[in-house]
Amino acid sequence: MDTFDAIKSRRSIKSFQNHEMSKDEINKLMEYAILSPTSYNIQNWRFVTITKQDLKDKLCVLSYGQRxxxxxxxxxxxxxxxKSWEKNPERYWKNIPEEPRNFLIKGIKQAYTGNSKLEHDQAIRSCGIAAQTIMLAAQSMGYDSCPMEGFDYGKVGEFIGLPPDHIVTMMVVVGKKAKEPAPRGGQLPLSELVFEDHF
Incomplete structure (x- = not known):
């Protein structure tokens, strides 16, 4: 599917068919997800994929019953x-020459050391970009999706065994839609949203 078509046709789907994705399809989707950009290439996103029905049912409860x-x-x-930035950061630039690699590693340490706000903000940014990559890749593969933030973050973290130096940022569900979505609620005009040079 053309990228523009994927963007235009992607909708947030709330009702899905009973359909099983193959492991190859899931792997393909995640291979696209990890091509998403991150600051300094620190690849700070982590993805927990869940397909077992009993686990999805329990997650549904933690998502306030959203079906x-x-x-x-x-x-x-x-x-x-x-803390991905300090966990052997050399590996993020293993394919470039030593001098620029050392320069980038120094930059990573200078930017992140003692800066918990940056750690958190970059986590949200990175996962947001990855979520959009996942949804557009899914659309291109003939699947539908829905981004989600309506769930109990603490309990979901416990449910998946979240390590202490990690955070949950959001969820994305993927599948085959059971029915067509309602018309778009209404897009604001570009004139209200886009400004040239300044507000």
Whole structure:
């Protein structure tokens, strides 16, 4: 599917068919997800994929009963490792020459050391970008999706065994829609949203 078509046709689906995604399809989707950009290439996102029905049912309860969690073929809990920047950062630039690699590693340490706000903000940014990549890739593969933030973050973290230096940022559910979505609620005009040079 053309990228523009994927963007235009992607909608947040709330009702899904009973459909099983293959492991190859899920792997393909996640291979696209990890091509998403991150600051300094620290690749701080972590993805927990859930397909077992009993686990999706439990997640549905933690999502205030939103049925798309139980009905979707795949639930992806997007998390972030807040300390990924200091965990052997050389590996993020292993394919470039030593001098620029050392320069980038120094920059990573200068930016993140003692800066918990940056750790958190970059986690949210990275996972947001990855979520959009997942949804557009899913659309291109013939699947539908829905981004989600309406759930109990603490309990979902416990449910998936979240490590202490990680956070849960959002979820994305993927599957085959059971019915067509309602018309778009209404897009604001560009004139209200886009400004040239300044507000």
């Amino acid at each position: 798309q969690v139980a009905e979707a073929s795949l639930v992806i809990v997007l998390c972030a490792d807040l």
